[in-house]
Amino acid sequence: MIARRRVRVETEQTNERLRLVETLLGNHELTTCVESAMEWLERTWHIERAMCLGRSDDGAVLRPIAWRGFADETVGQFMLPTADRFHPLVKVLRKRKLTSFPSARNNGKHQRPATPFGDDAFQAVGLRSTRFANEPIGLLLTDAPAILAPELDWFASVLAQKLENLVQLPMDALDREQEHERSLLLRIINAISDPILLSDVEGRMVLANGPALRLFVASEEESEGRRDAVRLNNMLLSAALSTHAMAQTESMRKELTLVSPVDGSDLVFELLNVVIEDARSGTGVLSILRNVSDLSHAVSQFEENNRKLKQAEAETRAERDRLNLVIDSVADPIVVTDAGGSISLVNEPAERLFTSTEADKPAVQRRVRTNDARFSSFVAGLLLKDDERLTAEISLVNPENGEALPVEAIAGKVVTHHGEMTAIVSILHDRREAIEKNRLYEQLKRASGELEKKVQIATKDIEHQNELLRQQALALTQASMMKTQFLSNMSHEFRTPLNAILGYTSILQQGVAGKLGRDAKEQLERIASNGRHLLTIVNEILDISQIEAGRMPVRVTTFRVSDMINEVRAELDPIVRTAGLAVSIDVPESIPRIASDRQKLKQVLLNLMSNAVKFTPRGKVGIAVRYHAKPKSIAIAVSDTGIGIAETDQERIFEDFQQLDNSSTRVYNGTGLGLAICRRFVRMLRGNISVVSRVGSGSTFTVTIPVGPS
Amino acid sequence: MMRAKEPRRKQLVLLVDDYVDAREMYAKYLVFSGFDVVHASTGVEAIDRARERKPDVILMDLSLPVMDGWQATRTLKTDPNTSTIPVLALTSHALGRVAEGASNAGCDGFITKPCLPEDLVTEIRRVLKASEPSASQPQRRRSRTHAKKAN
Numbered sequence: 033m034i035a036r037r038r039v040r041v042e043t044e045q046t047n048e049r050l051r052l053v054e055t056l057l058g059n060h061e062l063t064t065c066v067e068s069a070m071e072w073l074e075r076t077w078h079i080e081r082a083m084c085l086g087r088s089d090d091g092a093v094l095r096p097i098a099w100r101g102f103a104d105e106t107v108g109q110f111m112l113p114t115a116d117r118f119h120p121l122v123k124v125l126r127k128r129k130l131t132s133f134p135s136a137r138n139n140g141k142h143q144r145p146a147t148p149f150g151d152d153a154f155q156a157v158g159l160r161s162t163r164f165a166n167e168p169i170g171l172l173l174t175d176a177p178a179i180l181a182p183e184l185d186w187f188a189s190v191l192a193q194k195l196e197n198l199v200q201l202p203m204d205a206l207d208r209e210q211e212h213e214r215s216l217l218l219r220i221i222n223a224i225s226d227p228i229l230l231s232d233v234e235g236r237m238v239l240a241n242g243p244a245l246r247l248f249v250a251s252e253e254e255s256e257g258r259r260d261a262v263r264l265n266n267m268l269l270s271a272a273l274s275t276h277a278m279a280q281t282e283s284m285r286k287e288l289t290l291v292s293p294v295d296g297s298d299l300v301f302e303l304l305n306v307v308i309e310d311a312r313s314g315t316g317v318l319s320i321l322r323n324v325s326d327l328s329h330a331v332s333q334f335e336e337n338n339r340k341l342k343q344a345e346a347e348t349r350a351e352r353d354r355l356n357l358v359i360d361s362v363a364d365p366i367v368v369t370d371a372g373g374s375i376s377l378v379n380e381p382a383e384r385l386f387t388s389t390e391a392d393k394p395a396v397q398r399r400v401r402t403n404d405a406r407f408s409s410f411v412a413g414l415l416l417k418d419d420e421r422l423t424a425e426i427s428l429v430n431p432e433n434g435e436a437l438p439v440e441a442i443a444g445k446v447v448t449h450h451g452e453m454t455a456i457v458s459i460l461h462d463r464r465e466a467i468e469k470n471r472l473y474e475q476l477k478r479a480s481g482e483l484e485k486k487v488q489i490a491t492k493d494i495e496h497q498n499e500l501l502r503q504q505a506l507a508l509t510q511a512s513m514m515k516t517q518f519l520s521n522m523s524h525e526f527r528t529p530l531n532a533i534l535g536y537t538s539i540l541q542q543g544v545a546g547k548l549g550r551d552a553k554e555q556l557e558r559i560a561s562n563g564r565h566l567l568t569i570v571n572e573i574l575d576i577s578q579i580e581a582g583r584m585p586v587r588v589t590t591f592r593v594s595d596m597i598n599e600v601r602a603e604l605d606p607i608v609r610t611a612g613l614a615v616s617i618d619v620p621e622s623i624p625r626i627a628s629d630r631q632k633l634k635q636v637l638l639n640l641m642s643n644a645v646k647f648t649p650r651g652k653v654g655i656a657v658r659y660h661a662k663p664k665s666i667a668i669a670v671s672d673t674g675i676g677i678a679e680t681d682q683e684r685i686f687e688d689f690q691q692l693d694n695s696s697t698r699v700y701n702g703t704g705l706g707l708a709i710c711r712r713f714v715r716m717l718r719g720n721i722s723v724v725s726r727v728g729s730g731s732t733f734t735v736t737i738p739v740g741p742s
Numbered sequence: 743m744m745r746a747k748e749p750r751r752k753q754l755v756l757l758v759d760d761y762v763d764a765r766e767m768y769a770k771y772l773v774f775s776g777f778d779v780v781h782a783s784t785g786v787e788a789i790d791r792a793r794e795r796k797p798d799v800i801l802m803d804l805s806l807p808v809m810d811g812w813q814a815t816r817t818l819k820t821d822p823n824t825s826t827i828p829v830l831a832l833t834s835h836a837l838g839r840v841a842e843g844a845s846n847a848g849c850d851g852f853i854t855k856p857c858l859p860e861d862l863v864t865e866i867r868r869v870l871k872a873s874e875p876s877a878s879q880p881q882r883r884r885s886r887t888h889a890k891k892a893n
Contacts, residue, residue: 523835524805528834531764531856532763534858538858539767539770539774544770544771544774563856567856
């Protein structure tokens, strides 16, 4: 509305001005012209007091032509002598613009001429001829406000143009006009910063502007250096011009290097020569020198600036590319929102959350809208606040599958240094991993706690078990010791009465107490036999207890196997003979002396042989020895043609207290310890014992032991 | 009893055992075999009898009341009056260490019970024969005889 009103006002003003020009064009009489102009002034700008002075015929004074707001007699007296150069209003005539004279009450600084305005403020503007420079035509005085100064200038110029044709100008004004034109020409060429000079055909300088004079003219007072520079410059120019004269071309451009008389630096000029034909003064050459050292400098400056600009542009682009790369490489969604709240930049992860196309499924589009709405409300929260930053958790959904996607959103305002907010940058951090980690951590902690408890319980349990075991071990050790002690004592207690039984039996058998009958002898032999058997049992029990208590060390000696076998045979001779069995001994003479525990090996063989005799009702028993050199060992086989052992029982017979027939009516006597002791002895000798047997056809026990030095 | 009248002095055996049946059984057979026998049932008594009677050989059971056989043997072997008398240890302990202990105490032989009376006599004769050639020179010959194991 305001603009439109202004336009109308301007239009009205233009129309008013046109009306003024029309009025003036239609009037050819000086007074009426001025009168109508004054009237226009009053009507259009409401200027109450104004007066226009016009030039007298001789030009000596200016006197009022028309006025408004003044009494005629006051104005009639007023007159301005133009020769009075120091009169303030005469000065005004030389100026182009309006001059304000403030009220005498406000300002005494200005020299105030006596005017019909008295002490009041007024404006003065000269009416000047445009054709005859500076020739005053008239003067306009008004009390218009200062704001109308441009309008009054315009008014004065329009009025002056009209009055120029109506007033009488002096005859010498034309000469002055020529002089004026020359000075104008000088002023023009002086105003040009490029050196300009006019030379005649002889090369003499006819006309030169200031810059040219500085290059080519030096007075006597100036320094030697400057005068040398000027002389050099003259020579260079003459050379250039003569070259030009020979070339005889209309105009040409060439480069000319001169020396600056001021600082001696090189100045590069483009020399433009124009040949001027003049009827009065003959042919001349106009030379215009354009300083291109500045230009080339400017060009290089421009190029430098251009280069910098391009570099800055490239840097900016690289920076932006880098920023884009950074933003895109961040796995977390990043959203830049402008001040209006609409999204202006997103990276790829954010794009998946907040954008969809028509091609997407409706569900995906709906989820994207949901995300958008939740994010927008979050950003709005920051927009409404004065805070620079905002952190919140937002529940988004994965548009692809609708899974919940809780994110931690961190938004920060981007503020220019003027304090104006331009954007909001939001980073959305996926909370699922953190939540999952937290959940796993809690689970782990719980599991760890439970484990700890279990370990504590288990440790206590183990400690308890250990204590029990320790007590049991102690009890076992004690029991073992007690058992050994008991067996040892028992052995002693058995032997003492057995000694008496066997002793007295022997005495009786020898007839110490008198001659005995056959029955008595036989019965005494039964007593002796049972006593010996009981002794065997006691000895075997003692052996087992000694082995178990580790009190039966291995004593290695060197001996001949054949000697030992002979002893065995001799000791068994009575029972073999009683049983009526054949005995075969197979010990090769080549067998060398062997190193082993003689006593233990002998006891093993005695046991095996007595068993063979015991379980062989008829047939034969035998011992066969074989020697192996590498590694040094012997194998002693004790065989019989007895009842044999079932295959299923062949391992059991080596265990403690095992006799195959455990019934109370068993046929064969024995503790069942014999083979167990044998196996223990053989193992103590680092060998082994095995059996091959068939029920009804006999058994072969083989003892294999190493006999080299261990 | 009838042989006691013979002018040649019979060899005297000091039989030390607290178990009466064993002592009398051996004594009966030793007498039957032509020895004189003197009895003791404790270590202290054994020392007294030995000093009193100067036997040719002492049969010493090791498990004795008041003073055991080891201690009695050590005492006898340190007494110049009795140190030359051979001592045969007799025990029901069948363990090897017992035999070593007896040897260390100064016993000249070691016999494990049960021991048949005829075997005992054989051993006594062996010991006596060993000490005969130089009766003045005490001989310490170690000898171990185990009872034959019956089958």
